[in-house]
Amino acid sequence: MSGLSWLPLAPFVTSLGFGLLLLWPARREVRVALSLVGTLATLAFAVGLLLATADGTVLVSALGGWRAPFGIVLTADRLAAWMSLLAAVSALLTVWQAAADPDPVREKYHLFALLQFLFAGVQLSFLTGDLFNLFVAFEVMLVASYALTVLGSTREQLREGFRYIVMNLAASSLLVVACGLAYGVLGTLNFAHLAQRAAELGPNATVTSVGVLLLIVFAAKGALFPLGFWLPGTYPALPPAVGTFFAAVLTKVGVYALLRVFTTVFTQEPGVTNTLLLGLGSVTMLYGAFGMASQREWRRILSFTVVSSVGYLAFGLGIGTPEAVRASVAYLAVSVLVTTALFAIATVAERATGTRLVRARGMLEFLPLLAACFLLCALTVAGLPPSGGFVAKYALVRAGLSQGSPLALLAVGSALLSSLITLYAMLNVWRGFFWGKHPTWLPVYRVPRPLHAAAYTASALVAGLTLFAGPIFAQADATAAELSTPQRYIRGVLGDEPVVIPPAPGGQPEAHP
Amino acid sequence: MEALFALLIGLLVAAGVFLLLSRKIVRVVLGLTFIGYAGNLAILTVAGLRELAPPLLTVPGPYMDPLPQALILTAIVIGFATTALLLTVALRAYQVSGHDNVAAFGDSLARDPYAGEGRSADPEHQGPDLPDLIHSDPEEPGPDHPETEDLSPSDRTAGAGGQP
Numbered sequence: 124m125s126g127l128s129w130l131p132l133a134p135f136v137t138s139l140g141f142g143l144l145l146l147w148p149a150r151r152e153v154r155v156a157l158s159l160v161g162t163l164a165t166l167a168f169a170v171g172l173l174l175a176t177a178d179g180t181v182l183v184s185a186l187g188g189w190r191a192p193f194g195i196v197l198t199a200d201r202l203a204a205w206m207s208l209l210a211a212v213s214a215l216l217t218v219w220q221a222a223a224d225p226d227p228v229r230e231k232y233h234l235f236a237l238l239q240f241l242f243a244g245v246q247l248s249f250l251t252g253d254l255f256n257l258f259v260a261f262e263v264m265l266v267a268s269y270a271l272t273v274l275g276s277t278r279e280q281l282r283e284g285f286r287y288i289v290m291n292l293a294a295s296s297l298l299v300v301a302c303g304l305a306y307g308v309l310g311t312l313n314f315a316h317l318a319q320r321a322a323e324l325g326p327n328a329t330v331t332s333v334g335v336l337l338l339i340v341f342a343a344k345g346a347l348f349p350l351g352f353w354l355p356g357t358y359p360a361l362p363p364a365v366g367t368f369f370a371a372v373l374t375k376v377g378v379y380a381l382l383r384v385f386t387t388v389f390t391q392e393p394g395v396t397n398t399l400l401l402g403l404g405s406v407t408m409l410y411g412a413f414g415m416a417s418q419r420e421w422r423r424i425l426s427f428t429v430v431s432s433v434g435y436l437a438f439g440l441g442i443g444t445p446e447a448v449r450a451s452v453a454y455l456a457v458s459v460l461v462t463t464a465l466f467a468i469a470t471v472a473e474r475a476t477g478t479r480l481v482r483a484r485g486m487l488e489f490l491p492l493l494a495a496c497f498l499l500c501a502l503t504v505a506g507l508p509p510s511g512g513f514v515a516k517y518a519l520v521r522a523g524l525s526q527g528s529p530l531a532l533l534a535v536g537s538a539l540l541s542s543l544i545t546l547y548a549m550l551n552v553w554r555g556f557f558w559g560k561h562p563t564w565l566p567v568y569r570v571p572r573p574l575h576a577a578a579y580t581a582s583a584l585v586a587g588l589t590l591f592a593g594p595i596f597a598q599a600d601a602t603a604a605e606l607s608t609p610q611r612y613i614r615g616v617l618g619d620e621p622v623v624i625p626p627a628p629g630g631q632p633e634a635h636p
Numbered sequence: 637m638e639a640l641f642a643l644l645i646g647l648l649v650a651a652g653v654f655l656l657l658s659r660k661i662v663r664v665v666l667g668l669t670f671i672g673y674a675g676n677l678a679i680l681t682v683a684g685l686r687e688l689a690p691p692l693l694t695v696p697g698p699y700m701d702p703l704p705q706a707l708i709l710t711a712i713v714i715g716f717a718t719t720a721l722l723l724t725v726a727l728r729a730y731q732v733s734g735h736d737n738v739a740a741f742g743d744s745l746a747r748d749p750y751a752g753e754g755r756s757a758d759p760e761h762q763g764p765d766l767p768d769l770i771h772s773d774p775e776e777p778g779p780d781h782p783e784t785e786d787l788s789p790s791d792r793t794a795g796a797g798g799q800p
Contacts, residue, residue: 255707262714266721273725281729285661288722292668293656295718299675299711306704307682 127175128184131197133168134207134246137161142239151230155222158235162218165242166211172204172250179605181615183252191252191617192316198252198616201602205452206249206379209459213371214242216463216581220470221364223573229274229362237274241267241368248376252616254312254388255302257380258295261344265291268373271365272357283353283360290353294343301336308333315616318388318609326392334389338381338396345377345433348407354430355414359422359479363470366422370429371462375455378436385440386448386606393443401441401530405537408434412541415548420479421469424552428465428504431541432458438534439519442526449603450518453596457515457588461503464581468497471578472556474570481552485561493575494557496582501549503585506542511588514596516542641681648674659737661726665719672715676708 141161145154175182182199185191199207218238226234244264251257269291272284306312308329309320321330343350354374358366385396411431418424436458439451471493476483487494503512516538523535561567588595605611648670655667683704691702730736 255710259710259714262718266718269718269721269725273728276728276732278732281725281732285722285725285729288718288725289656289664289668292718292722293671295714296668296671296675299672299707300678302707303675303679303682303704306679306707307684312703 127182130168130172130175130184131182131199131203131250132184132186134165134172134211135197135243135250137164137168138239138243138246142236142243145236145239146233151225154230154235158218158239159215159222161239162211162215162242165246166208166215169204169208169211169246172199173201173208175199176201176204177601179601179611181612183616192311192313192622195256196252196313196616197247197250198314198612199250200612200615201598201605202379202382202452203249205598205602206375206455207246209375209456210242210245210249210372212584213368213459213463214238214245216467216577217364217368217371219577219580220367220467220574223571223577224364224470226275226362232274234271234274234362234365237267237271238365238368241271243267245372245376249379252314254305254314254317256312258298258302261298261376262295264373264376265295268369271369272361274365275362277360279360283357286353287357290343290350294340294350297336297343298340301333301340304329304333304336313616314383314388315613316622318390319613319617319622321389321391324391330389331392331395334385334392334396335399337384337389338399341377341380341384342403342437343377345374345381345437346407346430347377347403347433347437348410349403351407351410351430351433355418355423355426358426358429359420363422363466363473367463367466367470370426370466371459374429374433375436375459378433378440378455381437381440382448382451382606387609387612390609397441397443398530399441400437401534404434404437404439404441405534406434407431407437408541409537409544410434412544412548416544416551419481419555421473421481421552421556422466422479424481424548425462425465425469427548428545429462431545432462432504434541435516435519435538438523438538441534442522442531444522444526445603445607446525447519447522448606449596449599450515450522452599452602453592454515454519456595456599457503457511460581460584460588461500461512464496464578464585465500465504467574467578467581468493468500471570471574472497474574475568477566477568481555483556483561483565484559485557486567487557488561489567490557493578494553496578497557498553499582500585501546501553503588505546505549507546509589511585511592511595514589514592518596637685638681641677641685645674645677645681648677661729661736665722665726668722669715669719672711672719676711679704679708679711 138161141157145157172182176199179201183191184197186195186197189195221234221238241264244260244267247260248257248264251260269284269288272287273280302312305317309317309324311317311320324330339350346354358370361369381400385393389396408431411427411429411434414427414430415424418427432454435454436451439447439454471490472486473479475486475490499510503510506512506516520535520538523531523538652667652670652674655663655670658664658667683701686698686700689698689700691700691705693699726736
C-alpha cells in the first residue's frame with residue numbers, strides 16, 4: 124500500500140503539469156500532441172487507481188508527509204477511482220474533439236491549457252480527502268471553467284458566462300462558510316476524521332444543519348432544480364468540445380460531493396438530507412424532461428438531459444439504501460458516457476447543417492451511421508431495454524420501490540413519467556432531424572472525419588455499457604458495499620490506532636524552544 | 637463579542653444579497669465580495685474569539701488555533717482571484733455589448749425556434765445573440781460559427797453529406 128501512495132496524486136499532477144507546459148507558445152501540432160499525451164497519461168493513472176483500489180484498499184497520499192487528520196491528504200477509494208476514470212475518459216474525447224476542430228482564436232488564448240487545468244481541478248475534487256481542499260479543488264476547476272465559458276467573448280457567452288460565474292461564486296462563499304462551521308463544530312476538516320467525530324457526537328442538530336448547508340452548495344454545483352437555472356442557458360453557449368466536458372462531468376462533480384459527504388461523512392441523521400434529495404431529485408427530473416420537450420435546438424435539448432440525469436442521481440442518493448447507491452454509481456457511468464456521446468453527435472449534426480436547430484429533416488440519408496448512434500444514445504437516455512440506461516434506471520426504480528416510503532414511491536412515479544417525456548423529446552429530435560425528406564434548398568456541409576470518429580467512439584462506449592453491464596454493476600456493487608460501511612474508509616485514512624491530538628503546549632514556551 | 641460579529645455578518649450578507657439582486661454588473665461584483673467577507677468573518681467567529689491570544693506557539697501565554705486563519709487566508713486569495721476574473725468578464729461584457737446592465741444582455745430563451753438563426757421571438761429583447769461586430773477586435777471573428785463562412789459552394793455536397 125505504501126508503495127502506491129503516490130498514485131492518488133498522479134492524475135491531478137499530470138493534468139496540472141501538462142497544463143503549465145501548454146502555456147509555452149508552440150505550434151498547434153505540438154499543443155495537440157501534448158494535450159493528447161497528458162490526457163492519456165491521466166487516463167492511464169485513473170485506470171491504475173481503479174485496479175489498485177479494486178480489492179478495497181484505500182490509497183492515501185499525505186501531502187508534505189503530514190499524517191491524516193493534521194495535514195491534507197489525497198485519498199482514493201473505489202468511488203473516487205471510478206469517478207476519476209469516467210472523468211478521464213470524457214476528457215480524452217473532449218481533447219479529441221478540440222483537436223479535430225481547429226479554433227485559432229480560442230487556441231491562441233490557451234484553450235488547451237485551460238482544458239488541462241479544468242481536468243486537474245476535476246481530478247483533485249474526486250481524489251481529495253479534505254473538506255477545505257474540496258473547496259480549493261472546486262475553485263481550481265471553476266476558475267478554469269469560468270475562463271473557458273467566456274473564452275471567445277461572443278455576446279451569448281458573456282451573458283451566460285456572467286450568470287454562471289455569479290451563481291458559482293455565491294455557492295462557493297456558502298461552501299467556505301460550511302467548511303468554517305464544520306471546523307467550528309467538529310474541530311477537523313479531514314473527511315475520515317469528520318466522520319469519526321460526527322459519529323462520536325451522535326445525531327446533532329448543528330452537524331445536520333452543516334450537512335444541509337453543504338447539500339445546498341453541492342445542489343447549486345450539480346444543478347438540482349431551483350439552483351440549476353443557469354445550466355440550460357450556459358452549456359449551449361460554449362464551444363462544442365468544451366461543452367461536451369462541461370455537460371458530461373461538471374455537474375457530476377457536485378453529485379460526487381453529495382455522495383461522498385452523505386454516505387461517508389455526515390451519516391448520523393440521514394432522514395433530513397435524504398428527504399430533501401428525494402424531493403429535489405424528483406422535481407429536477409421532471410423539470411429536465413419538460414425542458415427537453417420545450418426546446419428546439421440541439422444542445423439546449425441535450426443540456427436539459429443533463430439536468431434530468433442529475434435528478435435521477437439525486438433520487439438514487441435520496442433513497443439511501445445500498446441498492447440505490449449501487450444503482451446511482453452505475454447510472455453515473457451511463458450518464459457521463461451518454462452525455463459525452465450525445466454532445467459529440469450534436470457537434471457533428473450542427474456542423475453538418477450549419478444551424479443549431481434540429482428541424483433540418485431527412486439527415487438520415489446523409490448521416491446514416493450518426494443516426495444509428497443517436498438512436499442508441501436516445502434509448503440510453505430514455506432508459507429503454509437494449510441499452511445500458513435501461514439497466515441502470517431499472518435498478519434505480521427497483522431500489523425506490525423496495526424502499527417503499529410514500530415520498531420514494533412519488534419519486535419513482537416522477538422518474539417513470541420523466542423517462543416517458545424524455546423518450547418523446549428524443550423522438551422529436553429524431554423526427555425533426557433524421558426522419559423525413561431533406562429539403563433540397565438546405566445545404567449539407569462536410570464535417571471533419573475526426574469529429575465523426577469522436578462521436579462514433581463515444582457511442583461505441585455507450586454500447587459498451589450494455590455489453591459490459593455485468594462488470595460495471597460488479598464495480599457498483601463493491602462501491603456501494605464500501606460506502607455503506609464508512610468505517611473501512613475511516614480506518615484506511617486514519618490508520619488503526621485512535622487519533623491522538625498532541626497536548627496543548629499553551630503557556631509553556633520552553634516546551635517548544 | 638460574538639453577538640456583535642453575528643450582527644456584522646448578517647449585515648454584510650444582507651448588503652451583499654441586496655447588491656447581488658441589482659442590475660448593474662459592478663454592484664453584483666461588489667455584492668459577491670461582501671458575501672465573501674461575511675464568510676471569512678464567520679469562520680473567524682466560529683473558531684472562537686479571544687482577546688490576547690495570537691495564533692503563535694512561540695510566545696508565552698494562551699494562543700489561538702491558527703488553522704481557521706489559514707483557511708481565511710486561502711479564501712481571501714481565491715476570492716481576490718475570482719473577483720479579478722469577474723471584473724475582467726464584466727469589462728469585456730461592457731466592451732462587447734455596450735451596456736453595464738445585466739438586463740441589457742437579453743434573455744436567450746426568448747428566441748423563436750422557427751424565426752431563424754439569431755432573430756428573437758420577443759421584440760423587447762432584440763437580437764441579444766447576434767455578436768456585436770462593431771465592438772469586436774478586427775483579429776477576432778465575431779460569429780459563433782466561423783467555420784461555416786469558410787466553406788465554398790464546392791464543399792456543399794448534395795449526395796455524400798458529411799459521411800466519410
